[in-house]
Amino acid sequence: MSRRPPLLGRLALRLLPRPHRHYVVGDLEEEFSESVLPRLGRVRASVWFLGQVVRSLVAFVRRPPRTSLPTRHRGSPIEVRFAMRSLLRRPAFAFLAVGTLGVGIGATTSVFSVANWVLFRPVPGVADPDQIVVVEFRDASGDDAGVSLANVNDLGEASSALSHLAAHTLVSLQVAGTGVDATSLMGEAVSGDYFELLGVRAAIGRLMTGVEAEDESSEAVAVISYELWTRLFGSSPSVLDRAIRINGFVFRVVGVADEHFKGIDRIERVDVWVPGARYFDLRHAPPSWGNTSERTARFYMQTLGRLAPGVQAATAEDQLRTAMEYLVEAYPDENQRYADYKPTVFEGTGAWPRERDLHSSYSLRSRGSRPADRGSQRGQPPDRARNPASG
Amino acid sequence: MSRGLGEFEQLMLFAVLRLGKDAYGVAIRQEIARETGRDVSAGAVYTGLDRLQVRGYLTSWEGETTPARGGRRRKYYRLEPAGARTLERSYSNISQMADGVLRQLSELAAGDKGPQRGRVG
Numbered sequence: 148m149s150r151r152p153p154l155l156g157r158l159a160l161r162l163l164p165r166p167h168r169h170y171v172v173g174d175l176e177e178e179f180s181e182s183v184l185p186r187l188g189r190v191r192a193s194v195w196f197l198g199q200v201v202r203s204l205v206a207f208v209r210r211p212p213r214t215s216l217p218t219r220h221r222g223s224p225i226e227v228r229f230a231m232r233s234l235l236r237r238p239a240f241a242f243l244a245v246g247t248l249g250v251g252i253g254a255t256t257s258v259f260s261v262a263n264w265v266l267f268r269p270v271p272g273v274a275d276p277d278q279i280v281v282v283e284f285r286d287a288s289g290d291d292a293g294v295s296l297a298n299v300n301d302l303g304e305a306s307s308a309l310s311h312l313a314a315h316t317l318v319s320l321q322v323a324g325t326g327v328d329a330t331s332l333m334g335e336a337v338s339g340d341y342f343e344l345l346g347v348r349a350a351i352g353r354l355m356t357g358v359e360a361e362d363e364s365s366e367a368v369a370v371i372s373y374e375l376w377t378r379l380f381g382s383s384p385s386v387l388d389r390a391i392r393i394n395g396f397v398f399r400v401v402g403v404a405d406e407h408f409k410g411i412d413r414i415e416r417v418d419v420w421v422p423g424a425r426y427f428d429l430r431h432a433p434p435s436w437g438n439t440s441e442r443t444a445r446f447y448m449q450t451l452g453r454l455a456p457g458v459q460a461a462t463a464e465d466q467l468r469t470a471m472e473y474l475v476e477a478y479p480d481e482n483q484r485y486a487d488y489k490p491t492v493f494e495g496t497g498a499w500p501r502e503r504d505l506h507s508s509y510s511l512r513s514r515g516s517r518p519a520d521r522g523s524q525r526g527q528p529p530d531r532a533r534n535p536a537s538g
Numbered sequence: 539m540s541r542g543l544g545e546f547e548q549l550m551l552f553a554v555l556r557l558g559k560d561a562y563g564v565a566i567r568q569e570i571a572r573e574t575g576r577d578v579s580a581g582a583v584y585t586g587l588d589r590l591q592v593r594g595y596l597t598s599w600e601g602e603t604t605p606a607r608g609g610r611r612r613k614y615y616r617l618e619p620a621g622a623r624t625l626e627r628s629y630s631n632i633s634q635m636a637d638g639v640l641r642q643l644s645e646l647a648a649g650d651k652g653p654q655r656g657r658v659g
Contacts, residue, residue: 150606151608163581166583167584167588169610170563170584170610170611170612170613171563171580171581171584171612172608172610173563173603173607173608173610173611173612174562174563174564174567174580174607174612175580176606176607176608176610177564177604177606177607178564178567178568178580180606181606199579199580199581202579202582203579203580203581203582203584204581205579205581205587206579206581206584207581207585208580210585210588210589210590286588307650
């Protein structure tokens with residue numbers, strides 16, 4: 148008959164930490180074979196041995212941890228075991244610590260996910276976002292003013308540094324139609340250059356023309372998002388030329404935007420694009436707002452530009468400022484305020500601010516965005532800027 | 539300031555003292571079991587001895603090996619003066635407090651057998 152204790156117990160004892168394992172195993176084997184086995188017989192001695200194994204393991208797990216480890220164990224597996232044992236001995240603390248870490252990591256991950264979504268990711272569906280800049284009309288105190296589509300177009304014409312200049316603004320829309328449930332969604336009123344500036348294409352149908360976008364007397368048309376087309380119209384091509392009711396006005400759907408394009412606002416997903424000329428109608432503006440085609444009509448729009456290849460934002464800003472000075476001279480009554488509110492170019496690089504307060508500090512890509520540095524350009528008026536009034 | 543000794547620690551130190559040159563794991567365990575009836579595990583003995591050694595109350599050295607131990611050496615312990623002083627102080631504190639009340643203690647213990655589980659019927 149073997150005088151050795153059961154294999155299971157001997158294997159379990161391997162869990163004990165060194166150097167104690169050596170002596171505990173020796174003691175238990177000695178006692179088993181010399182005193183317990185002769186006294187109790189194989190079965191009961193085995194039970195005794197297994198009981199000792201379990202209790203010894205428990206004793207080691209529950210032993211009070213040292214307050215610190217000798218420095219020679221720093222970074223070793225012993226330190227990991229030390230940490231695990233310390234935690235096991237204080238389950239409430241361990242739960243709290245792990246819970247705190249979990250909440251902290253979760254919160255950080257969530258915040259970063261949102262920040263990444265809002266600030267850092269390229270806006271989907273936009274071609275070459277690095278060339279895109281935001282143009283604002285700011286006075287010395289940093290306050291900004293809206294601008295009319297007529298002025299935006301003249302500025303765009305005058306600036307060779309910008310290949311396009313377009314305006315856009317978010318507007319809440321109620322959409323309804325035959326066979327379409329009334330839906331609240333976010334729309335965007337845009338100027339004629341908007342889609343071309345962003346390099347957006349139509350998935351089906353077409354995008355709106357410049358005349359449709361800016362002439363109030365032309366037909367009211369709308370472009371819808373791919374997502375809305377799928378959700379509300381079952382991806383049916385019959386959506387084209389279909390009449391839908393938006394904020395009480397009838398619009399004709401002329402196209403569906405590219406699948407990836409969801410507008411350029413990083414927070415709001417846009418589902419319908421409507422002509423900028425319809426903005427006052429859709430807002431049910433009072434008569435005092437006047438007509439969208441008037442030079443005095445002020446839109447609280449964001450103005451986007453696309454830099455011509457190889458051109459610096461500072462050059463564009465100088466050109467726009469010179470052009471705006473001409474516009475103030477040419478239309479002194481209408482444009483008087485822009486003697487103070489000067490075009491300011493932000494290197495948006497595919498990111499657009501929503502809140503005025505963010506403008507001075509938003510940083511949208513790793514290299515940041517900032518008002519164009521005009522230091523080296525000052526005093527060198529752009530040669531191609533011309534007076535739009537004379538053109 | 540030295541920490542006081544727990545009951546189990548006192549038992550182990552006394553066992554080491556009683557065993558003299560023969561104080562190693564198995565003997566200490568058996569000594570405690572024989573004198574107090576307490577069956578402590580080998581693991582508990584070693585974690586306790588280790589703790590006392592860290593505090594400077596014991597020293598240890600490796601002894602001989604036997605076939606029954608599978609070639610593993612014994613670990614012997616000896617009580618150090620610091621341990622002896624602490625044990626003496628600890629025990630004398632208890633003795634002082636017990637002095638004159640032991641009979642009363644015995645009577646109390648004998649008179650009240652603790653909360654009894656009443657058996658009905």
